[in-house]
Amino acid sequence: MSTTATWTVTGMTCGHCVNAVTEEVSQVPGVTDVEVDLATGGLTVSSEGPVDDGAVRAAVEEAGYEVSGR
Amino acid sequence: MSTTATWTVTGMTCGHCVNAVTEEVSQVPGVTDVEVDLATGGLTVSSEGPVDDGAVRAAVEEAGYEVSGR
Numbered sequence: 001m002s003t004t005a006t007w008t009v010t011g012m013t014c015g016h017c018v019n020a021v022t023e024e025v026s027q028v029p030g031v032t033d034v035e036v037d038l039a040t041g042g043l044t045v046s047s048e049g050p051v052d053d054g055a056v057r058a059a060v061e062e063a064g065y066e067v068s069g070r
Numbered sequence: 071m072s073t074t075a076t077w078t079v080t081g082m083t084c085g086h087c088v089n090a091v092t093e094e095v096s097q098v099p100g101v102t103d104v105e106v107d108l109a110t111g112g113l114t115v116s117s118e119g120p121v122d123d124g125a126v127r128a129a130v131e132e133a134g135y136e137v138s139g140r
Contacts, residue, residue: 013083013084014083014084014086014087016084016086016087016090017084017086020086064085
């Protein structure tokens with residue numbers, strides 16, 4: 001069953017940033033789709049079953065940005 | 071003999087943008103070094119002999135940004 005969860009990311013300023021976050025979060029186990037809204041910082045992650053919150057946050061940080069909320 | 075010339079680039083918002091401009095301008099024939107200042111938009115190009123102004127501007131545009139002055 002597909003699950004969708006959202007986080008808010010701060011620090012993204014351009015399309016390159018969106019790509020960096022999308023690429024890192026796409027590598028989290030179980031993730032099937034990642035949508036990032038540059039204007040709002042919204043990060044929407046679709047996955048097969050619940051995705052690991054810590055893994056998503058770690059991926060965002062790996063990309064060079066911060067999760068400010070969920 | 072080494073020559074240095076400067077341009078001002080608008081639209082860069084982050085380190086990814088700086089990298090994109092640096093990579094494109096580095097490919098202009100004769101260019102030996104490229105320095106980009108994100109805060110000011112300053113683009114400093116070192117080259118063997120005078121570098122082609124149009125080629126630098128085209129490279130910046132190829133990267134997705136604009137030259138606002140020289």
